[in-house]
Amino acid sequence: MPRTDDTTTTTGELVPVKFSRLTRRGLILGLSLSQMIALGIGGASLIGALYAGGGILIAYSAPIWAAAIALTWVKTGGRALVEWIPVCAWWAWRTTGGQLAYRRRIVAPRPEGTLALPGDMARLREYTDPETGAGMIHDPTANTLTVVVSVTHPAFVLLDPSEQHRRVTAWGRVLATICRSGRVATLQVLERTLPDSGQGLAEWWAEHGAHDDSWASTTYSELIDRAGPAGERHATTLSLSLDMKAAGRQIRTAGGGLKGAANVLRQEMTTLLSALRAADLTPSGWLSTGELAVMLRTAYDPAIGPTLERHGQLGQDLATAGPVAVAETWERLRTDSGYHAVLWISEWPRAMVYPGFLAPITLSTGIQRSISLICTPLRTDQAVRDIRKKKVEYISDRAQRAKIGQIQDASQTAEYEDVLRQEADLTAGHGVLRYTGLIAITAPTVEELDTAVAAIEQAAIQASCETRRLVGQQAAAFTAAALPIARRI
Structure with missing residues (x-):
């Protein structure tokens, strides 16, 4: 403002x-609710892998917590990746429901x-x-x-x-x-x-033009009638x-x-x-x-x-x-x-x-x-x-x-x-x-x-x-x- x-x-x-x-x-440190949810899911998977034995389990869970980190902090188009999920989901729903096209029933x-x-x-x-x-x-x-x-x-x-x-x-x-x-x-x-549209020109001619049967008057009238947007x-x-x-x-x-x-x-x-x-x-x-x-x-x-x-x-x-x-x-x-x-x-x-x-x-x-x-x-x-x-x-x-x-x-x-x-x-x-x-x-x-x-x-x-x-x-x-x-x- x-x-x-x-x-x-x-x-x-x-x-x-x-x-x-x-x-x-x-909500916290500039992170939105969707970012907090994604970060929480990634953190839960990483902590669960650590408590379950670590080592190979951390590697197995890497796709989850790595994706959560990317969704939280990587931005495109001015938004975090996780914030694109609702937009893409709504777009997919409208696409499958045939809501992207409209035809009037005459x-x-x-x-x-x-x-x-x-x-x-x-x-x-x-x-x-x-x-x-x-x-x-x-x-x-x-x-x-x-x-x-x-x-x-x-x-x-x-x-x-x-x-x-x-x-x-x-x-x-x-x-x-x-x-x-x-x-x-x-x-x-x-x-x-x-x-x-040329409406002003047409109104001026209707008010000030010479409306007789002369060649000039007829030509001007035809030109104004055919005039397109200018x-x-x-x-x-x-x-x-x-x-x-x-x-x-x-x-x-x-x-x-x-x-x-x-x-x-x-x-x-x-x-x-x-x-x-x-x-x-x-x-x-x-x-x-x-x-x-x-x-x-x-x-x-x-x-x-x-x-x-x-x-x-x-x-x-x-x-x-x-x-x-x-x-x-x-x-x-x-x-x-x-x-x-x-x-x-x-x-x-x-x-x-x-x-x-x-x-x-x-x-x-x-x-x-x-x-x-x-x-x-x-x-x-x-x-x-x-x-x-x-x-x-x-x-x-x-x-x-x-x-x-x-x-x-x-x-x-x-x-x-x-x-x-x-x-x-x-x-x-x-x-x-x-x-x-x-x-x-x-x-x-x-x-x-x-x-x-x-x-x-x-x-x-x-x-x-x-x-x-x-x-x-x-x-x-x-x-x-x-x-x-x-x-x-």
């Missing part, structure tokens, strides 16, 4: 911010109000708010109700430093508003690059998810059920809109079910996006907005007309950076991608307990390391200082948010996808970030990274 007070100065000058490190705490009827999405997203339900006309998505399992708003804003990198500082401070107030609510489950910021544009949405369990009392007071939840969510929507306008962000209105259907459809079928944009009445049905076919592999996902790969921002900048540090990623050209920042607010009491638990674990680990003569390294000291800084910020009245950054890259072919992924990884290096491809879980990661439904992973 960045230090909020690092971005506030009396002069209004833009100053760098610092992110907390990704914590790697464990002629099979679907329950009314459901979304035609693959996997566990088939449980999602749609609801239209009768007062605002906003399309809401209900997740009965996670017990959340989500609504989406489109936001426009000026180019941040083109503003002068004082204006950038003012906007960063104003955005901090928006996040503080979310933290103080206590009823918000998730706030998702989704920034996408889309091919420009360039790209950026679109930003905010998804606000209501925690229906935390807001249970207010929902019952408002009438109960989805109607009561919509009434409570409408209060949060009003508060968010006021905070956005105070931050000089321009909300374009809450998206209807038809607009949500177009977003979902273009995420799975990017080739049809320009057509849906130029013909506004097509594809505006959530019951048919899902993909026709999905095929998942270990490190990518294939849908109707595109290949996708999802990267996780595993490490935010460790050094001091300015607020526009993500510019190399957001301004990358020629790549269709979605950047999803999933913000999960923590209640103050929950944040206090979490920080207290972290402090106890770090102090206990330090004492244990000193007892066995192990030296405390700089990374552990830095993580403990991050905890102390978060405690100071919480004491000063700031909210605590947990961030998850995901980047979904889309391309028409596998070769173009690999090239685009390499370019985004290089851009992340320029932004002082570390990324990892979420292998074995690309389908779940894609729904969280590319769809505006505030899903967590």
Whole structure:
């Protein structure tokens, strides 16, 4: 979590911010539960061999304790080998169960109000708010109700430093508003690059063109009608998810059920809109079910996006907005007309950076991608307990390391200082948010996808970030990274 007070100065000058490190705490000496289990199995086999007679028995048991040591301390892809066991086991289970492929049953009827999405997203339900006309998505399992708003804003990198500082401070107030609510489950910021459909050109010609029977007018009209996507544009949405369990009392007071939840969510929507306008962000209105259907459809079928944009009445049905076919592999996902790969921002900048540090990623050209920042607010009491638990674990680990003569390294000291800084910020009245950054890259072919992924990884290096491809879980990661439904992973 960045230090909020690092971005506030009396002069209004833009100053760098610092992110907390990704914590790697464990039960004992930084070892996780799975590592402790593997080490315990290896130690039990070695001790048993020693007590049974030693010698040849130790050699016979060597494969067990040697494998346990390797599983505990050998790392690949940023994880210990033992931590890959659940991922591989779940992948094997889904492979044997035929869950890696999805084909829509065109002629099979679907329950009314459901979304035609693959996997566990088939449980999602749609609801239209009768007062605002906003399309809401209900997740009965996670017990959340989500609504989406489109936001426009000026180019941040083109503003002068004082204006950038003012906007960063104003955005901090928006996040503080979310933290103080206590009823918000998730706030998702989704920034996408889309091919420009030429709709603006067509609208300009319809308004200013000379519509006569001349050769020039006819030629221009034909060229505009046949014009395909040219360039790209950026679109930003905010998804606000209501925690229906935390807001249970207010929902019952408002009438109960989805109607009561919509009434409570409408209060949060009003508060968010006021905070956005105070931050000089321009909300374009809450998206209807038809607009949500177009977003979902273009995420799975990017080739049809320009057509849906130029013909506004097509594809505006959530019951048919899902993909026709999905095929998942270990490190990518294939849908109707595109290949996708999802990267996780595993490490935010460790050094001091300015607020526009993500510019190399957001301004990358020629790549269709979605950047999803999933913000999960923590209640103050929950944040206090979490920080207290972290402090106890770090102090206990330090004492244990000193007892066995192990030296405390700089990374552990830095993580403990991050905890102390978060405690100071919480004491000063700031909210605590947990961030998850995901980047979904889309391309028409596998070769173009690999090239685009390499370019985004290089851009992340320029932004002082570390990324990892979420292998074995690309389908779940894609729904969280590319769809505006505030899903967590």
